[in-house]
Amino acid sequence: xxxxxxxxxxxxxxxxxxxxxxxxxxxxxxxxxxxxxxxxxxxxxxxxxxxxxxxxxxxxxxxxxxxxxxxxxxxxxxxxxxxxxxxxxxxxxxxxxxxxxxxxxxxxxxxxxxxxxxxxxxxxxxxxxxxxxxxxxxxxxxxxxxxxxxxxxxxxxxxxxxxxxxxxxxxxxxxxxxxxxxxxxxxxxxxxxxxxxxxxxxxxxxxxxxxxxxxxxxxxxxxxxxxxxxxxxxxxxxxxxxxxxx
Amino acid sequence: xxxxxxxxxxxxxxxxxxxxxxxxxxxxxxxxxxxxxxxxxxxxxxxxxxxxxxxxxxxxxxxxxxxxxxxxxxxxxxxxxxxxxxxxxxxxxxxxxxxxxxxxxxxxxxxxxxxxxxxxxxxxxxxxxxxxxxxxxxxxxxxxxxxxxxxxxxxxxxxxxxxxxxxxxxxxxxxxxxxxxxxxxxxxxxxxxxxxxxxxxxxxxxxxxxxxxxxxxxxxxxxxxxxxxxxxxxxxxxxxxxxxxx
DNA sequence: GTCTATAGCCAGATAGAC
DNA sequence: GTCTATCTGGCTATAGAC
Numbered sequence: 001x002x003x004x005x006x007x008x009x010x011x012x013x014x015x016x017x018x019x020x021x022x023x024x025x026x027x028x029x030x031x032x033x034x035x036x037x038x039x040x041x042x043x044x045x046x047x048x049x050x051x052x053x054x055x056x057x058x059x060x061x062x063x064x065x066x067x068x069x070x071x072x073x074x075x076x077x078x079x080x081x082x083x084x085x086x087x088x089x090x091x092x093x094x095x096x097x098x099x100x101x102x103x104x105x106x107x108x109x110x111x112x113x114x115x116x117x118x119x120x121x122x123x124x125x126x127x128x129x130x131x132x133x134x135x136x137x138x139x140x141x142x143x144x145x146x147x148x149x150x151x152x153x154x155x156x157x158x159x160x161x162x163x164x165x166x167x168x169x170x171x172x173x174x175x176x177x178x179x180x181x182x183x184x185x186x187x188x189x190x191x192x193x194x195x196x197x198x199x200x201x202x203x204x205x206x207x208x209x210x211x212x213x214x215x216x217x218x219x220x221x222x223x224x225x226x227x228x229x230x231x232x233x234x235x236x237x238x239x240x241x242x243x244x245x246x
Numbered sequence: 247x248x249x250x251x252x253x254x255x256x257x258x259x260x261x262x263x264x265x266x267x268x269x270x271x272x273x274x275x276x277x278x279x280x281x282x283x284x285x286x287x288x289x290x291x292x293x294x295x296x297x298x299x300x301x302x303x304x305x306x307x308x309x310x311x312x313x314x315x316x317x318x319x320x321x322x323x324x325x326x327x328x329x330x331x332x333x334x335x336x337x338x339x340x341x342x343x344x345x346x347x348x349x350x351x352x353x354x355x356x357x358x359x360x361x362x363x364x365x366x367x368x369x370x371x372x373x374x375x376x377x378x379x380x381x382x383x384x385x386x387x388x389x390x391x392x393x394x395x396x397x398x399x400x401x402x403x404x405x406x407x408x409x410x411x412x413x414x415x416x417x418x419x420x421x422x423x424x425x426x427x428x429x430x431x432x433x434x435x436x437x438x439x440x441x442x443x444x445x446x447x448x449x450x451x452x453x454x455x456x457x458x459x460x461x462x463x464x465x466x467x468x469x470x471x472x473x474x475x476x477x478x479x480x481x482x483x484x485x486x487x488x489x490x491x492x
Numbered sequence: 493g494t495c496t497a498t499a500g501c502c503a504g505a506t507a508g509a510c
Numbered sequence: 511g512t513c514t515a516t517c518t519g520g521c522t523a524t525a526g527a528c
Contacts, residue, residue, distance in 0.1 A: 012511095031366030033279035038503060049506075050512050058504070117362025118449055120277030129454070157472070160465055163458030171455055188455065189443065189466040195451075196442015197435065203364055205441075208375070209417055209434060212409030219406055220435040226403070227473055258493095284521060295524075296494055304522070 016054050018044060020068065023061055028109040032119045035062060059122055066124065067131050069110040074134025076103040081138045089146035089230040090222065096138050097194055097221040104198045111202060115195055136191050137175070143187045143228060144179045152233035160185055183228070190224045197221070262300050264290060266314065269307055274355040278365045281308060305368055312370065313377050315356040320380025322349040327384045335392035335476040336468065342384050343440055343467040350444050357448060361441055382437050383421070389433045389474060390425045398479035406431055429474070436470045443467070 022040045030036075037058050041048040055061040080099035084092040104111040113119075114132070146152060160168075160182050168181035168188070177184070197220050200206050201213055210216045225231060268286045276282075283304050287294040301307040326345035330338040350357040359365075360378070392398060406414075406428050414427035414434070423430065443466050446452050447459055456462045471477060 015511095029366070031279050031363070033277050034366065034503095036503060037505090047513060048504080049514090052505075053511055112363035115445070115449070115451075117277070117358035120275070120280065124450070132451070161458070161461040163461045164456075164465055167455070167457050167462070185462070185465075186469075189462065189469070192446035192451070193439035193442045193466070193470075196439045196445060199361070199442060199445060200438035203361070204370070205361075205378070205438070209413070210410075211413050212407070215407040215409045216413070216431070216435065219410055219431075220439070223432075223435070223473060224439075227469060261493095280521095282521065283523090293495060294522085295496090298523075299493060 012054070019051060019054055019061070020064060023065055024110065027065065027113060031109075032062065032065075032113050032122075035065075037061065062119065062122055063125055063128065065110070066114055066128055069107070069114045070128065070131035070134065072107070072110070073100065073103050073114070074131060074138070076100070077135045077138040081141060089142060089152075089233045090225045092142045092145075093139070093225040093228075093230055094218065094221055096135075096142060097224075098218070100135060100194065101198050101201075101217055104202055108202055111198070115199060116203070136188070139191050139194075140175070140177060140179060140184065140187050143183060143230065144177050146230055146233045147179055147183060149233060152229050186228050190228055193224060194221065258300070265297060265300055265307070266310060269311055270356065273311065273359060277355075278308065278311075278359050278368075281311075283307065308365065308368055309371055309374065311356070312360055312374055315353070315360045316374065316377035316380065318353070318356070319346065319349050319360070320377055320384070322346070323381045323384040327387060335388060335398075335479045336471045338388045338391075339385070339471040339474075339476055340464065340467055342381075342388060343470075344464070346381060346440065347444050347447070347463055350448055354448055357444070361445060362449070382434070385437050385440075386421065386423060386425060386430065386433050389429060389476065390423050392476055392479045393425055393429060395479060398475050432474050436474055439470060440467065 019040060022043050023035060026035055026039055026043075030039075035058065037051050037055070038048040040061075041051050051061075055064065076099045077096050080095045081092060084095035087095065104115075118124075159165075164185050165181050168185040171188070172179065172181055172184055179187070197217055201210070201217065206213065206216075265286060268289050269281060272281055272285055272289075276285075281304065283297050283301070284294040286307075287297050297307075301310065322345045323342050326341045327338060330341035333341065350361075364370075405411075410431050411427050414431040417434070418425065418427055418430055425433070443463055447456075447463070452459065452462075
């Protein structure tokens with residue numbers, strides 16, 4: 001009984017994966033708005049109605065693809081972070097940013113699905129929120145680890161507006177991080193800016209303008225890190241910072 | 247004869263405008279990928295084939311909408327710049343950025359059309375390049391004017407990679423600006439980052455994270471300006487800088 | 493320039509046999 | 511779970527009358 005159920009579930013998982021794979025292929029060809037259950041079924045040698053056993057509607061298939069994309073990108077970011085564990089904060093920051101860009105270049109259509117214009121008529125369910133935050137959390141971890149080694153940021157020029165600090169404070173509690181609110185707010189902004197760089201490259205705004213894409217990106221990302229203050233900091237892994245004192 | 251031709255041309259212009267208006271309305275409802283000549287015609291009380299006298303194909307209509315969007319956004323940016331003519335460089339920078347954000351918030355679907363994921367199966371013709379650069383040129387003008395008042399940027403920390411400088415040099419010549427290449431490269435990066443901020447807000451990435459959108463944006467944009475060095479500079483309009491000397 | 497008509501496609505979703 | 515069949519709608523684009 002359990003063996004049969006196991007076999008059935010395995011088959012179900014395999015077919016589900018095949019459907020998503022084919023759907024991803026079509027995403028590249030036609031775009032999210034035109035993703036069609038029928039076309040997917042056709043290509044898989046199935047009949048359209050059979051797909052409804054796996055995904056109750058087109059939008060559910062879309063949701064699955066979106067979650068998968070967020071998870072894949074998030075995992076790429078986290079792996080890059082793990083690999084750079086013993087590096088300096090700036091290098092860890094750069095590693096995560098590069099991983100994001102590399103993933104986006106490798107899977108431009110899935111990237112567009114999550115960071116491009118929203119699919120019209122589709123509204124993302126709650127389930128997408130958590131996977132969507134993984135990249136941001138990786139970046140916050142870099143800054144948080146760096147901060148934990150000691151205060152690395154001097155004054156704060158004009159302080160952030162109170163409303164911004166309130167938002168950052170709320171986020172801080174929800175995430176359970178120790179990063180001070182002003183620094184968290186800056187990290188969030190840097191995150192948006194990072195994706196702006198990737199978007200411009202991927203969506204063609206750099207055509208005829210920036211050809212040395214990688215060098216341009218690396219430099220911009222380095223400046224982002226410096227803007228946050230990551231350069232004024234010792235390597236994060238050691239624990240006690242030797243570059244700054246509290 | 248010329249009167250008739252004039253009347254005909256007027257009518258043609260009016261109908262063309264009506265088609266584009268309705269198409270923009272549908273853009274909001276269904277998205278660019280599903281923009282349909284038939285639906286536009288239906289709503290206008292025309293028959294679909296009649297539209298082909300105005301736009302030879304669906305893609306041509308799309309091109310017209312894209313160019314209009316770039317032009318409208320560019321004009322908003324340029325007007326903001328003109329209005330802030332006598333302000334400090336940082337204030338002019340902020341004015342342009344705010345104009346971009348305001349336009350995007352007012353016309354999110356047209357914004358998505360030009361700065362969101364590319365429409366699948368559609369490739370932008372050459373004619374879109376020039377209108378697409380207007381916002382960037384406005385930002386470059388701010389930095390250029392500021393720079394013209396005197397050197398406002400101290401060293402350059404690690405210098406930009408040579409490949410980046412080559413790109414910037416080419417761009418500099420093409421645009422005919424006097425801005426030094428390293429500064430131009432930084433301005434281009436800041437431009438991409440600006441649109442990253444707008445995208446995140448518009449495409450929902452700030453949901454549940456940033457509520458004080460305006461304050462957050464203003465602050466991020468101010469930091470962008472400072473990153474370029476615009477804060478170390480006198481008002482631009484006067485000509486002779488009093489805040490820095492070459 | 494607008495109309496009718498038509499060709500040749502496509503889609504999402506459901507019913508009911510097996 | 512998969513199939514056939516079907517409903518109901520959509521689309522781009524063209525031909526040819528008026």
